[in-house]
Amino acid sequence: MKVSIPEATVARLPLYLRCLSDMAHTDSACSSEDLAQAAGVNSAQIRKDLSYLGSQGTRGVGYNHEDLREQIRKVLGLTSVHPVIVVGAGNMGAALANYKGFSTWSFEIVAVLDVDEAKIGTRVNGLIVESLRQLEQIVEEKRVEIGIIATPPSTAQSVADRLMASGVRSILNLAPTILKTDDGVSVRRVDLSTELGILAFHLKHM
Amino acid sequence: MKVSIPEATVARLPLYLRCLSDMAHTDSACSSEDLAQAAGVNSAQIRKDLSYLGSQGTRGVGYNHEDLREQIRKVLGLTSVHPVIVVGAGNMGAALANYKGFSTWSFEIVAVLDVDEAKIGTRVNGLIVESLRQLEQIVEEKRVEIGIIATPPSTAQSVADRLMASGVRSILNLAPTILKTDDGVSVRRVDLSTELGILAFHLKHM
DNA sequence: TAGATTGTTAATCGATTAACAATC
DNA sequence: TAGATTGTTAATCGATTAACAATC
Numbered sequence: 001m002k003v004s005i006p007e008a009t010v011a012r013l014p015l016y017l018r019c020l021s022d023m024a025h026t027d028s029a030c031s032s033e034d035l036a037q038a039a040g041v042n043s044a045q046i047r048k049d050l051s052y053l054g055s056q057g058t059r060g061v062g063y064n065h066e067d068l069r070e071q072i073r074k075v076l077g078l079t080s081v082h083p084v085i086v087v088g089a090g091n092m093g094a095a096l097a098n099y100k101g102f103s104t105w106s107f108e109i110v111a112v113l114d115v116d117e118a119k120i121g122t123r124v125n126g127l128i129v130e131s132l133r134q135l136e137q138i139v140e141e142k143r144v145e146i147g148i149i150a151t152p153p154s155t156a157q158s159v160a161d162r163l164m165a166s167g168v169r170s171i172l173n174l175a176p177t178i179l180k181t182d183d184g185v186s187v188r189r190v191d192l193s194t195e196l197g198i199l200a201f202h203l204k205h206m
Numbered sequence: 207m208k209v210s211i212p213e214a215t216v217a218r219l220p221l222y223l224r225c226l227s228d229m230a231h232t233d234s235a236c237s238s239e240d241l242a243q244a245a246g247v248n249s250a251q252i253r254k255d256l257s258y259l260g261s262q263g264t265r266g267v268g269y270n271h272e273d274l275r276e277q278i279r280k281v282l283g284l285t286s287v288h289p290v291i292v293v294g295a296g297n298m299g300a301a302l303a304n305y306k307g308f309s310t311w312s313f314e315i316v317a318v319l320d321v322d323e324a325k326i327g328t329r330v331n332g333l334i335v336e337s338l339r340q341l342e343q344i345v346e347e348k349r350v351e352i353g354i355i356a357t358p359p360s361t362a363q364s365v366a367d368r369l370m371a372s373g374v375r376s377i378l379n380l381a382p383t384i385l386k387t388d389d390g391v392s393v394r395r396v397d398l399s400t401e402l403g404i405l406a407f408h409l410k411h412m
Numbered sequence: 413t414a415g416a417t418t419g420t421t422a423a424t425c426g427a428t429t430a431a432c433a434a435t436c
Numbered sequence: 437t438a439g440a441t442t443g444t445t446a447a448t449c450g451a452t453t454a455a456c457a458a459t460c
Contacts, residue, residue: 005411008427014403018382031441040384043441044429051443059442060436076403077410084402091301098297101382101399107406146405169412170405172398176224176307178246186408188401192378193307195394196290197220197282199352199376200313202392204283205211206375214451237417249417250453257419265418266460 005075009049013072015039016049020069031062078106083142085168087159088150089114089122089129092174096148097125110142115155135159139166146170153177211281215255219278221245222255226275237268284312289348291374293365294356295320295328295335298380302354303331316348321361341365345372352376359383366393 019038023030032050036043050056050063053071057063073079084107086093096102097112112124115132122129130138138144147163149156149171156175163171164182171187173179176194181187225244229236238256242249256262256269259277263269279285290313292299302308303318318330321338328335336344344350353369355362355377362381369377370388377393379385382400387393 005407006427010407011400011404013407014397014400015384017403018397018400019384022383033441038384042429044431045427047441047443048428055443057442058436059434060440062441075407077406078403082402082406082409091297091304095297095301096398099398102402105399105403107399107402145409146402170409172401172405177228178221178225178244184412186405186412188405190396190398190401191220191224192302192305192396193311193313194217194220194224195378195396196288196308196313196352197223197284197311198217199378199392199394200283200288201211201216201219201281203288203351203376206390206392212451239417248453250455251451253417253419254452261419263418264460265458266416268417 005052009052010076012039012041012045012049013076016046017069017072017076017078020065020072023065028065029058029062030065030068032057034062081106081108082145083108083110084146084148085110085135085138085142085144085163086112086148086150087114087132087135087163088152088175089116089119089124090150090152093148093150094124096150097127107146110144111138113138132159135162136166139163139168144168146172148172148174149179150174211258215258216282218245218247218251218255219282222252223275223278223282223284226271226278229271234271235264235268236271236274238263240268287312287314288351289314289316290352290354291316291341291344291348291350291369292318292354292356293320293338293341293369294358294381295322295325295330296356296358299354299356300330302356302380303333313352316350317344319344338365341368342372345369345374350374352378354378354380355385356380 032043032046036046053075056068056071086096086109089112097109112127112129113132114129119129120131147168149159151159153175156177157179160179164185169185173187173189176191179187238249238252242252259281262274262277292302292315295318303315318333318335319338320335325335326337353374355365357365359381362383366385370391375391379393379395382397385393
């Protein structure tokens with residue numbers, strides 16, 4: 001690890017990238033204030049965050065739109081394709097497999113797995129659903145880097161264990177469970193009922 | 207607003223609630239250390255967070271499992287049912303409508319809307335997909351408190367505007383866009399490609 | 413009483429932001 | 437040069453956690 005970027009900054013970089021794409025029609029120069037507006041954060045925050053990437057801006061002018069996007073992509077590691085496996089071909093799994101956004105961000109879903117015999121063999125967005133039994137084999141053959149867990153909570157941990165044992169170092173957990181994971185494995189948890197819980201709190205207290 | 211609970215604490219309360227449910231089989235006493243293990247956070251954090259709820263524990267013993275769950279539910283406002291509307295009946299919208307977890311957390315999906323004539327009238331988890339044109343009427347009739355936006359990014363802002371104009375104060379945005387929202391409206395954004403972007407960074411830098 | 417665990421303090425850590433010199 | 441905007445400092449703010457007295 002050469003540069004050390006604070007976690008909070010890393011979490012905002014994808015947001016900036018998205019905002020820059022939405023602004024693509026504008027001028028090639030983009031000020032920290034422009035980006036701040038679009039992203040809904042403080043402009044000092046933007047400048048500080050971008051300074052971690054090795055400063056790119058031109059005083060009095062702003063940041064070059066294209067260069068900045070490229071720089072963020074590079075730092076996030078979106079310049080090479082990342083093979084992704086989706087475990088669980090339920091509604092959520094299908095939603096993921098059909099989500100066009102991934103490919104433009106250079107994530108490629110290489111397989112969708114399920115335990116359910118009735119689902120195996122059916123097609124989800126051009127991919128044939130394969131048996132969960134094939135997990136290890138597929139991870140190896142396709143050099144899977146990221147595993148998305150979209151199973152019921154009861155099987156999430158065992159899937160995570162198998163992914164980790166196969167060498168997967170990054171997991172996106174959509175099942176409403178807290179996974180026990182090995183050191184060095186990054187996990188992101190997305191739990192819609194947690195989000196709704198937070199909204200419910202605000203309903204009451206605002 | 208009587209008590210002021212830090213945002214970071216609020217965001218952890220749903221997690222604690224989930225962990226307590228998973229631990230339901232255990233003793234009625236639950237120490238901050240037990241909960242810390244389950245939730246993957248520091249035990250001092252747990253005690254501090256719980257102290258905001260008005261302290262509940264018994265020194266030397268721990269927290270009463272049931273009382274604690276009830277207390278968290280109350281603070282989050284999960285003691286009454288919250289009517290939720292889902293806009294967008296694509297894969298993501300369908301995944302939401304089918305998600306059983308909501309009801310146990312006292313969120314009730316009262317309608318699923320879409321613009322697509324082909325989808326209107328079809329059934330998603332017992333609910334008939336209705337026309338987006340009905341949004342205002344349904345929000346009023348069903349006293350909708352929370353709107354979930356699961357549309358393509360291009361229509362997300364206009365849906366948000368209409369929800370806010372109809373009096374909806376809480377929005378969960380699943381579309382990959384940054385919404386401009388009025389003061390006093392709480393928005394939670396869930397963006398899977400952002401999550402993957404963060405994971406990609408860790409792949410490179412760990 | 414002895415052992416355990418809370419509730420709270422105070423120290424630490426990290427993240428945000430106002431302010432401004434540097435400079436295009 | 438005058439105007440604009442960066443890059444960075446230093447102040448502020450909020451969140452985390454070790455430590456321990458209180459007390460069951």
